[in-house]
Amino acid sequence: MNTSEPSYREVKDQNGRVYRVGETPKQIMGYGRWVMILVPWIAMFLISTFEYGWGAAEHTLAHVYHWNLVAAFWNYTVYVIFEAGASYPTGWLREHGYLPVKRAVLIGGIMVLLSYYFLAHSQALWVAYVGYAALGGLGAGMVYSSAINITSKWYPEKKGLRTGFVNGAYAYGSVPFIFMFSFYFHPSNFVTILYLTGLILGGGLIIISFFLKDPPKNWWPKEVNPLTWKDDRRNRALRANPPAVKQWTTKEMMGTWQVYVLWITFVLIAGVSLFGTGFNVPFAKHDHFGPFVAAASAGVLAIVNGGGRAFVGWVSDLIGRRNAMTLFFAMEGLVQFGVLASGLAHNEFFFVFFAFFAGLGGGALFPLFATITPDYYGEANNASNYGVVYSAKIVGGIYGGVASAIMISSFGYTGGYILAGCLGIVAALLTLTLKQPRPVLSRQSLGVSEEETATQ
Numbered sequence: 001m002n003t004s005e006p007s008y009r010e011v012k013d014q015n016g017r018v019y020r021v022g023e024t025p026k027q028i029m030g031y032g033r034w035v036m037i038l039v040p041w042i043a044m045f046l047i048s049t050f051e052y053g054w055g056a057a058e059h060t061l062a063h064v065y066h067w068n069l070v071a072a073f074w075n076y077t078v079y080v081i082f083e084a085g086a087s088y089p090t091g092w093l094r095e096h097g098y099l100p101v102k103r104a105v106l107i108g109g110i111m112v113l114l115s116y117y118f119l120a121h122s123q124a125l126w127v128a129y130v131g132y133a134a135l136g137g138l139g140a141g142m143v144y145s146s147a148i149n150i151t152s153k154w155y156p157e158k159k160g161l162r163t164g165f166v167n168g169a170y171a172y173g174s175v176p177f178i179f180m181f182s183f184y185f186h187p188s189n190f191v192t193i194l195y196l197t198g199l200i201l202g203g204g205l206i207i208i209s210f211f212l213k214d215p216p217k218n219w220w221p222k223e224v225n226p227l228t229w230k231d232d233r234r235n236r237a238l239r240a241n242p243p244a245v246k247q248w249t250t251k252e253m254m255g256t257w258q259v260y261v262l263w264i265t266f267v268l269i270a271g272v273s274l275f276g277t278g279f280n281v282p283f284a285k286h287d288h289f290g291p292f293v294a295a296a297s298a299g300v301l302a303i304v305n306g307g308g309r310a311f312v313g314w315v316s317d318l319i320g321r322r323n324a325m326t327l328f329f330a331m332e333g334l335v336q337f338g339v340l341a342s343g344l345a346h347n348e349f350f351f352v353f354f355a356f357f358a359g360l361g362g363g364a365l366f367p368l369f370a371t372i373t374p375d376y377y378g379e380a381n382n383a384s385n386y387g388v389v390y391s392a393k394i395v396g397g398i399y400g401g402v403a404s405a406i407m408i409s410s411f412g413y414t415g416g417y418i419l420a421g422c423l424g425i426v427a428a429l430l431t432l433t434l435k436q437p438r439p440v441l442s443r444q445s446l447g448v449s450e451e452e453t454a455t456q
Helices: 025-029 035-047 054-065 069-085 087-095 101-119 125-154 160-172 175-183 190-211 236-240 258-286 291-319 321-344 348-377 382-390 392-411 413-431
Strands: 008-012 018-021 452-455
Touching (some): 035 190, 054 069, 054 175, 054 190, 054 258, 069 087, 069 392, 087 101, 087 125, 101 190, 125 382, 160 291, 175 190, 175 291, 236 291, 258 291, 258 382, 258 392, 258 413, 291 321, 291 348, 348 382, 382 392, 392 413
Antiparallel strands (some): 008 018
């Protein structure tokens, strides 16, 4: 008998789902599972500036490199395409043992570091698209995929608040850089600032990568009985969001209609969120608000977009993931009209006020989709399963970036905000159709409802 390995047992519930119970996080990785909240939070913090800081940095870069609005926001769009596109292959490689989570974050950190060097030397536009947006997008996408899934793997019984907290750093982590780009980023010093940004973000990712570790397949915390959790009032989050009836593979997931509703809804609401993120500062400057109001509105949007994700996750633990989606997506659609109206009225107070709620609604989609996917399809293959859902951000990013820039250049900001508001409302309506998928199983395929095998 090998006493160096922690003992565990596998338990099968009435649906046939297997749970691996008995091992503590400290036995598996040498420290408590709270570390798998802190370290992914730092990782999200370090990659957030790509997406949420671009609107503040774009003006100086466009001036230095003589880019128009469409050319500048192609960077934003290319970044989103590669960041979202990296999620599924990173997840697949991770779950098949080819790319451990710590190695993915290490490689991603190196890419992030190099991308800011290329942005500092983008006299040719293609250098920015390839060296900054594509390379940085791949690196950030590998980090995002790694960080967003690991917390739900370690906290399968209460993932909403914790995933929301981790994911929130992907927005408010950009705030220091938003203010730096708004006040201190000038043609005379932009190279130095980009070097410093790359060193801080990429170097930090390289350091923290060594602390990340996935739990074993089907792992479940031993303090929560996977067979009797319904009888324990303390498990309110599980009662509102029951565990998936099985660990679905990506191929099996693609055979359910729910994943397509999730994907289309993600496209719509991501487009609204990314539109607000990318064009809030340009709209404020267009309406001749001062740099403080422009930076403050972007900062408020980023802080609430990120900080509100923990709140959104907590609400979803209480009322259920689908109900939370309906509530926050409807709010995100409606506040677009408020942002537009306050901007056109040149009302600084209400512009920042509506930016607050735009941030809350715009950030809600990320923890909600990241948690409803394992709620529906299980944690074992969540890195690749969520990668499929998250790929919808590619289409949303095209709308929220270059497509919106073309629309605004042709028709002004009014058309952009009206369309964004309508898309948010449609996304909210689509969520009303969602329910947890259930496979068609015979009694024989389920087997014994409480089968246990002891392993050491």
